[in-house]
Amino acid sequence: MIDTAKFKPKTVYVIYIAATAQKVWQALMDPAFSKHYFFGFAVDVEPKRGGCFRLLWPDGRVHVTGEVMDWSPPRRFSCSWRVEGMKDFGELPQCLVTYDIEPSGDAVKLTMTESHSWDIPRDILKGGESGWPKILSGLKSLLETGKPLAVDTKAGPSPEFMAAVKKAVAEKPWLKP
Amino acid sequence: MDAVFKALADASRRELLDRLRADNGQTLNELCACLDMTRQAVSKHLAILEDANLVATVRRGRQKLHYLNPVPIHEIGERWIGKFERGRLKALSDLKKALEEGTGE
Numbered sequence: 001m002i003d004t005a006k007f008k009p010k011t012v013y014v015i016y017i018a019a020t021a022q023k024v025w026q027a028l029m030d031p032a033f034s035k036h037y038f039f040g041f042a043v044d045v046e047p048k049r050g051g052c053f054r055l056l057w058p059d060g061r062v063h064v065t066g067e068v069m070d071w072s073p074p075r076r077f078s079c080s081w082r083v084e085g086m087k088d089f090g091e092l093p094q095c096l097v098t099y100d101i102e103p104s105g106d107a108v109k110l111t112m113t114e115s116h117s118w119d120i121p122r123d124i125l126k127g128g129e130s131g132w133p134k135i136l137s138g139l140k141s142l143l144e145t146g147k148p149l150a151v152d153t154k155a156g157p158s159p160e161f162m163a164a165v166k167k168a169v170a171e172k173p174w175l176k177p
Numbered sequence: 178m179d180a181v182f183k184a185l186a187d188a189s190r191r192e193l194l195d196r197l198r199a200d201n202g203q204t205l206n207e208l209c210a211c212l213d214m215t216r217q218a219v220s221k222h223l224a225i226l227e228d229a230n231l232v233a234t235v236r237r238g239r240q241k242l243h244y245l246n247p248v249p250i251h252e253i254g255e256r257w258i259g260k261f262e263r264g265r266l267k268a269l270s271d272l273k274k275a276l277e278e279g280t281g282e
Contacts, residue, residue, distance in 0.1 A: 009202060012233040012244035111233065133251035140252075149255065 002080055004069060007096045007115035011128055014111050015136040019143040021101045021108050025074035027143055028099055031056075036148040037138030039131070045079075047071060053079040061085060066094065076100055081114075086157070091169045093118055112136060118174035123164035127157060181249045184229035189214060190222045194231060197245040204240050 017024055027033040031042035034055075041055040041063055049071050055064035063085035070078035082094040096115040101108055114128050138149045184190055196208060205223070209216050223243060226232040233246045 009235050009242070009244070011201070012235055012246065013248050014230055014233045014246050015248050016230070113235070129247075133248050136248055137252055137255055 002067075002069070002094070002096075004078075004096060004115075006117045008117075009113045009115045010120060010125055011114040011132065012111065013113075013132050013136060014109060015140055016104060016107045016109055017140045017143055018107045021074040021103060023143060024101050024108050024110055024139075025077075027139055028077065033139075033142065037142050038135055047073075053081075057085065066097075069096070070098070074101055086165075088165050088169045092124070092165065093174050095120075110136065110139075121164045121168060123158075123160045124168060127161050178249075178253065180229040181231065181253065184225050184231055187222070187225075189218070190226055193219070193222055193226065194245055197232065197243060201244050202235070202242045204242060208243065 019027075027037075029043055029045055029047070031044060034041060034043040035058075038055070040058055042058070044052075044054040044056055045068065046052045047068075049068055051068040051071065053064075053066040053068050054062055057063055064081055064083050066080040066082060068077075068079045070076050076099065078096060078098040080094045081097045082092075083089040093116070095117075096113075098111075098113040098115070100111040100113070102111075103109075112132055114132070116125075134149070141147060141149045185194075192212065193208065196211070197203060200207075205216070205220060208223070209219050212219060214222075223232060227234065230249050231246055233244045235242045235244065
Protein backbone atom coordinates (compact mmCIF):
# COMPACT_ATOMS: atom_id res chain seq x y z
CA MET A 1 0.00 0.00 0.00
CA ILE A 2 1.34 3.41 -0.89
CA ASP A 3 1.37 6.25 1.59
CA THR A 4 -1.47 8.36 0.23
CA ALA A 5 -0.64 11.22 2.62
CA LYS A 6 2.42 11.99 0.48
CA PHE A 7 0.20 12.72 -2.54
CA LYS A 8 -1.13 16.23 -3.19
CA PRO A 9 -4.07 16.99 -5.49
CA LYS A 10 -2.78 18.70 -8.63
CA THR A 11 -5.80 18.38 -10.94
CA VAL A 12 -9.37 18.52 -9.62
CA TYR A 13 -12.17 18.29 -12.19
CA VAL A 14 -15.88 18.33 -11.42
CA ILE A 15 -18.80 17.38 -13.65
CA TYR A 16 -22.49 17.08 -12.89
CA ILE A 17 -24.29 14.10 -14.42
CA ALA A 18 -28.05 13.49 -14.54
CA ALA A 19 -27.86 9.85 -13.47
CA THR A 20 -27.86 7.90 -10.23
CA ALA A 21 -24.67 7.37 -8.25
CA GLN A 22 -24.99 3.63 -8.93
CA LYS A 23 -25.12 4.21 -12.68
CA VAL A 24 -22.12 6.56 -12.60
CA TRP A 25 -20.17 4.02 -10.52
CA GLN A 26 -21.04 1.24 -12.95
CA ALA A 27 -20.00 3.33 -15.94
CA LEU A 28 -16.66 4.09 -14.29
CA MET A 29 -15.87 0.44 -13.45
CA ASP A 30 -17.39 -1.48 -16.37
CA PRO A 31 -15.39 -2.02 -19.60
CA ALA A 32 -18.61 -2.13 -21.63
CA PHE A 33 -19.03 1.56 -20.73
CA SER A 34 -15.43 2.73 -20.48
CA LYS A 35 -14.67 1.72 -24.08
CA HIS A 36 -17.07 4.45 -25.18
CA TYR A 37 -15.71 7.38 -23.21
CA PHE A 38 -12.16 6.47 -22.06
CA PHE A 39 -10.39 6.72 -25.44
CA GLY A 40 -11.38 3.14 -26.21
CA PHE A 41 -9.72 1.69 -23.09
CA ALA A 42 -11.37 -1.12 -21.12
CA VAL A 43 -11.36 -0.66 -17.33
CA ASP A 44 -10.44 -3.92 -15.61
CA VAL A 45 -10.70 -3.67 -11.83
CA GLU A 46 -10.78 -6.20 -8.98
CA PRO A 47 -13.61 -4.85 -6.83
CA LYS A 48 -11.83 -4.59 -3.48
CA ARG A 49 -9.21 -2.60 -1.61
CA GLY A 50 -5.82 -3.96 -2.66
CA GLY A 51 -7.34 -5.23 -5.90
CA CYS A 52 -5.66 -4.83 -9.26
CA PHE A 53 -6.69 -1.92 -11.49
CA ARG A 54 -5.89 -1.86 -15.21
CA LEU A 55 -6.75 0.06 -18.35
CA LEU A 56 -6.47 -2.16 -21.41
CA TRP A 57 -6.08 -1.40 -25.11
CA PRO A 58 -8.70 -3.07 -27.38
CA ASP A 59 -6.12 -5.75 -28.22
CA GLY A 60 -5.65 -6.54 -24.53
CA ARG A 61 -2.30 -4.80 -24.01
CA VAL A 62 -1.96 -3.03 -20.68
CA HIS A 63 -1.90 0.78 -20.76
CA VAL A 64 -2.31 1.63 -17.06
CA THR A 65 -1.79 -0.50 -13.96
CA GLY A 66 -2.52 0.27 -10.36
CA GLU A 67 -3.81 -0.90 -7.04
CA VAL A 68 -7.21 -0.08 -5.56
CA MET A 69 -6.76 2.11 -2.47
CA ASP A 70 -10.41 2.82 -1.71
CA TRP A 71 -13.38 0.77 -2.89
CA SER A 72 -16.56 2.34 -1.49
CA PRO A 73 -19.39 2.00 -4.01
CA PRO A 74 -21.10 4.10 -5.09
CA ARG A 75 -19.37 7.02 -3.34
CA ARG A 76 -15.59 6.81 -3.57
CA PHE A 77 -12.98 5.02 -5.62
CA SER A 78 -9.28 5.57 -5.44
CA CYS A 79 -6.36 3.77 -7.06
CA SER A 80 -2.70 4.20 -7.76
CA TRP A 81 -2.07 4.83 -11.43
CA ARG A 82 1.01 4.10 -13.51
CA VAL A 83 1.06 4.42 -17.29
CA GLU A 84 2.94 1.39 -18.60
CA GLY A 85 1.92 1.60 -22.24
CA MET A 86 3.93 4.68 -23.23
CA LYS A 87 7.67 4.98 -23.71
CA ASP A 88 9.50 6.10 -20.54
CA PHE A 89 6.31 6.94 -18.75
CA GLY A 90 6.36 3.78 -16.63
CA GLU A 91 9.53 5.06 -14.94
CA LEU A 92 7.77 8.08 -13.47
CA PRO A 93 6.34 7.76 -9.96
CA GLN A 94 2.77 6.51 -9.93
CA CYS A 95 0.02 8.96 -9.22
CA LEU A 96 -3.28 8.63 -7.42
CA VAL A 97 -6.67 8.92 -9.11
CA THR A 98 -9.80 9.39 -7.01
CA TYR A 99 -13.46 9.52 -8.03
CA ASP A 100 -15.87 11.07 -5.53
CA ILE A 101 -19.57 10.70 -6.33
CA GLU A 102 -21.97 12.86 -4.35
CA PRO A 103 -25.70 13.39 -4.76
CA SER A 104 -26.59 16.89 -6.00
CA GLY A 105 -30.30 17.49 -6.36
CA ASP A 106 -31.54 15.07 -9.01
CA ALA A 107 -28.06 14.75 -10.40
CA VAL A 108 -24.73 13.50 -9.20
CA LYS A 109 -21.52 15.49 -8.71
CA LEU A 110 -18.48 13.55 -9.89
CA THR A 111 -15.09 14.85 -8.79
CA MET A 112 -11.96 13.40 -10.40
CA THR A 113 -8.78 14.17 -8.46
CA GLU A 114 -5.31 13.42 -9.79
CA SER A 115 -2.72 13.56 -6.99
CA HIS A 116 1.06 13.38 -7.19
CA SER A 117 3.85 12.72 -4.69
CA TRP A 118 6.39 14.91 -6.46
CA ASP A 119 6.63 18.33 -8.06
CA ILE A 120 5.43 17.13 -11.44
CA PRO A 121 6.34 19.53 -14.28
CA ARG A 122 3.50 21.44 -15.88
CA ASP A 123 4.11 19.94 -19.31
CA ILE A 124 3.58 16.42 -17.97
CA LEU A 125 0.50 17.41 -15.96
CA LYS A 126 -0.97 18.81 -19.18
CA GLY A 127 -1.42 15.27 -20.45
CA GLY A 128 -4.08 14.59 -17.85
CA GLU A 129 -5.38 18.15 -18.09
CA SER A 130 -6.26 17.66 -21.74
CA GLY A 131 -7.51 14.08 -21.45
CA TRP A 132 -9.77 14.17 -18.41
CA PRO A 133 -12.31 16.78 -19.64
CA LYS A 134 -12.91 14.63 -22.73
CA ILE A 135 -13.29 11.49 -20.61
CA LEU A 136 -15.69 13.14 -18.15
CA SER A 137 -17.74 14.86 -20.88
CA GLY A 138 -17.91 11.59 -22.79
CA LEU A 139 -19.10 9.76 -19.67
CA LYS A 140 -21.77 12.42 -19.09
CA SER A 141 -22.94 12.23 -22.70
CA LEU A 142 -23.13 8.45 -22.59
CA LEU A 143 -25.14 8.33 -19.35
CA GLU A 144 -27.45 11.22 -20.23
CA THR A 145 -28.10 10.56 -23.92
CA GLY A 146 -26.95 6.98 -24.47
CA LYS A 147 -24.55 8.28 -27.13
CA PRO A 148 -20.81 8.73 -26.74
CA LEU A 149 -19.01 11.84 -27.92
CA ALA A 150 -16.84 11.65 -31.06
CA VAL A 151 -13.35 10.49 -30.15
CA ASP A 152 -10.51 12.84 -31.05
CA THR A 153 -8.35 10.26 -32.80
CA LYS A 154 -5.84 12.73 -34.20
CA ALA A 155 -4.70 13.83 -30.74
CA GLY A 156 -1.58 12.26 -29.28
CA PRO A 157 0.94 13.40 -26.68
CA SER A 158 2.50 16.75 -27.59
CA PRO A 159 6.25 17.08 -28.26
CA GLU A 160 6.53 19.23 -25.12
CA PHE A 161 4.93 16.46 -23.09
CA MET A 162 7.26 13.78 -24.49
CA ALA A 163 10.29 16.02 -23.90
CA ALA A 164 9.23 16.74 -20.31
CA VAL A 165 8.74 13.02 -19.59
CA LYS A 166 12.17 12.20 -21.05
CA LYS A 167 13.79 14.93 -18.96
CA ALA A 168 12.06 13.82 -15.76
CA VAL A 169 13.06 10.19 -16.32
CA ALA A 170 16.67 11.27 -16.92
CA GLU A 171 16.89 13.60 -13.89
CA LYS A 172 14.55 11.73 -11.49
CA PRO A 173 13.76 14.82 -9.33
CA TRP A 174 11.55 12.72 -7.04
CA LEU A 175 14.65 10.96 -5.69
CA LYS A 176 16.28 14.21 -4.57
CA PRO A 177 15.68 15.37 -0.98
CA MET B 178 -24.60 27.35 -18.76
CA ASP B 179 -25.79 30.88 -17.91
CA ALA B 180 -23.88 30.71 -14.63
CA VAL B 181 -20.66 30.00 -16.55
CA PHE B 182 -21.06 32.96 -18.91
CA LYS B 183 -22.04 35.28 -16.07
CA ALA B 184 -19.06 34.13 -14.04
CA LEU B 185 -16.68 34.74 -16.96
CA ALA B 186 -18.17 38.16 -17.77
CA ASP B 187 -16.05 39.81 -15.08
CA ALA B 188 -12.38 40.75 -15.47
CA SER B 189 -11.55 40.13 -11.81
CA ARG B 190 -12.97 36.63 -11.95
CA ARG B 191 -11.08 35.91 -15.16
CA GLU B 192 -7.94 37.13 -13.38
CA LEU B 193 -8.60 34.68 -10.54
CA LEU B 194 -8.94 31.86 -13.05
CA ASP B 195 -5.68 32.96 -14.72
CA ARG B 196 -3.95 32.88 -11.32
CA LEU B 197 -5.19 29.36 -10.65
CA ARG B 198 -4.17 28.28 -14.10
CA ALA B 199 -0.65 29.49 -13.39
CA ASP B 200 -0.59 28.09 -9.87
CA ASN B 201 -3.35 25.64 -9.01
CA GLY B 202 -4.54 24.66 -5.55
CA GLN B 203 -4.20 28.04 -3.80
CA THR B 204 -5.82 29.04 -0.53
CA LEU B 205 -7.87 32.22 -0.16
CA ASN B 206 -4.91 33.87 1.58
CA GLU B 207 -2.54 32.96 -1.23
CA LEU B 208 -4.94 34.32 -3.84
CA CYS B 209 -5.44 37.57 -1.89
CA ALA B 210 -1.69 38.09 -1.48
CA CYS B 211 -0.95 38.88 -5.13
CA LEU B 212 -4.19 40.53 -6.14
CA ASP B 213 -5.27 44.15 -5.82
CA MET B 214 -8.65 43.15 -4.40
CA THR B 215 -10.02 43.10 -0.88
CA ARG B 216 -10.31 39.73 0.80
CA GLN B 217 -14.07 40.16 0.76
CA ALA B 218 -14.06 40.78 -3.00
CA VAL B 219 -11.89 37.73 -3.69
CA SER B 220 -14.16 35.65 -1.49
CA LYS B 221 -17.27 36.87 -3.31
CA HIS B 222 -15.75 36.18 -6.74
CA LEU B 223 -14.61 32.70 -5.71
CA ALA B 224 -18.14 31.89 -4.53
CA ILE B 225 -19.53 32.90 -7.95
CA LEU B 226 -16.86 30.83 -9.71
CA GLU B 227 -17.62 27.82 -7.47
CA ASP B 228 -21.35 28.12 -8.17
CA ALA B 229 -20.56 28.08 -11.90
CA ASN B 230 -18.40 25.00 -11.32
CA LEU B 231 -15.36 26.81 -12.72
CA VAL B 232 -13.53 26.41 -9.42
CA ALA B 233 -13.43 23.18 -7.39
CA THR B 234 -12.35 23.13 -3.75
CA VAL B 235 -10.48 20.55 -1.71
CA ARG B 236 -10.22 20.55 2.07
CA ARG B 237 -6.74 19.88 3.38
CA GLY B 238 -6.90 19.98 7.18
CA ARG B 239 -8.27 23.42 8.04
CA GLN B 240 -7.33 24.87 4.67
CA LYS B 241 -9.54 25.11 1.61
CA LEU B 242 -7.62 24.82 -1.66
CA HIS B 243 -9.04 26.21 -4.92
CA TYR B 244 -8.58 24.45 -8.24
CA LEU B 245 -9.40 25.58 -11.76
CA ASN B 246 -12.11 23.36 -13.27
CA PRO B 247 -12.15 23.75 -17.07
CA VAL B 248 -14.81 21.06 -17.64
CA PRO B 249 -17.75 23.49 -18.11
CA ILE B 250 -15.72 25.48 -20.67
CA HIS B 251 -14.80 22.25 -22.43
CA GLU B 252 -18.50 21.37 -22.61
CA ILE B 253 -19.29 24.72 -24.23
CA GLY B 254 -16.48 24.13 -26.73
CA GLU B 255 -17.83 20.65 -27.43
CA ARG B 256 -21.33 22.06 -28.05
CA TRP B 257 -20.26 24.46 -30.77
CA ILE B 258 -16.66 23.87 -31.83
CA GLY B 259 -16.96 20.10 -31.54
CA LYS B 260 -19.87 20.10 -33.96
CA PHE B 261 -18.04 22.29 -36.44
CA GLU B 262 -14.94 20.06 -36.23
CA ARG B 263 -16.98 16.94 -36.89
CA GLY B 264 -18.74 18.66 -39.78
CA ARG B 265 -15.41 19.69 -41.29
CA LEU B 266 -13.90 16.25 -40.87
CA LYS B 267 -16.90 14.68 -42.56
CA ALA B 268 -16.67 17.15 -45.42
CA LEU B 269 -13.01 16.31 -45.90
CA SER B 270 -13.68 12.58 -45.89
CA ASP B 271 -16.55 13.04 -48.37
CA LEU B 272 -14.20 15.00 -50.65
CA LYS B 273 -11.57 12.29 -50.36
CA LYS B 274 -14.12 9.63 -51.34
CA ALA B 275 -15.31 11.69 -54.29
CA LEU B 276 -11.75 12.21 -55.54
CA GLU B 277 -10.86 8.53 -55.13
CA GLU B 278 -13.98 7.39 -56.97
CA GLY B 279 -13.25 9.90 -59.72
CA THR B 280 -9.72 8.57 -60.45
CA GLY B 281 -11.07 6.05 -62.97
CA GLU B 282 -11.57 8.89 -65.47
